[in-house]
Amino acid sequence: MATTDNTRRTYRAAIRSFERWGGRLPTQPATLAAYLSDQAVALNPRTLDVYLTAxxxxHQTQGLRDPARDPGVRKTLEGIRRVHGRPKRQARALRLEHIAVFLQTLQQQPDSLKKHRDWALLQVGFFGAFRRSELVTIEVEDLSWEPEGLVVTLPRSKTDPHGEGLKRALPRGNGPVCPV
Incomplete structure (x- = not known):
């Protein structure tokens, strides 16, 4: 199964965590349940869920039976969620007023390529609602200047795993906060 670079990094971190704990691969369901129990205080249940998936x-890629699907392991994770579960932390949304303050701060900086880059990244990122990982992959060839504004084409995105391309239109504005 194809996975993204970020997923592979996360899976490697999970395996390193398990091995640092003293686990060995391949493993048995009882060992996996013990690992989860020992890590329950230090790690968020959602992190443990990701590690369990990894x-x-x-095991699946090695052609082995997946111990993570064992009912005892699933029951252990469910108990951890019940005892140690916490609400998912959601960052507050960035608002237009925040962008305006950032841009005012940038305006006070000496003129430089970095200043213009940061100016563009802030506005294109905000108005295009791009993830950081998407924003850093944008190339000049991905930009199309139109009379109404700018169209950004992302060749790949987390929300477009098959690489069909994702287009975002950024309208031209007439105020101090304008991505175009």
């Missing part, structure tokens, strides 16, 4: 995927 360890299960490792």
């Amino acid at each position: 360890l299960g995927r490792w």
Whole structure:
């Protein structure tokens, strides 16, 4: 199964965590349940869920039975969620007023390429609602200047895993905060 670079990094981190704990691959369901129990205080249940998925995927790619699917392991994780679960932290949304303050601060900086880059990144990122990972992949060839504004074409995105291309239109504005 194809996975993104970020997913592969996360899975490697999960395996390193398991091995640092003393686990060995391949592993048994009882060992996996003990690992989850020991890590429950230090790690968020959602992190443990991702780690469990990674360890299960490792077994699947080796053609082995996935111990993460064992009912005892699933029950252990469910108990951890019940005891140690916490609300998902959601960052507050950035608002237009925040962007305006950032841009005012940038305006006070000496004129430089960095200043213009940061100016563009802030506005294109905000008005295009781009993820950081998407924003850093934008190339000049991905930009299309139109009378109404700018069209950004992302060749790949987390929300476009098959690489069909994702277009975002950024309208031209007439105020101090304008991505075009």
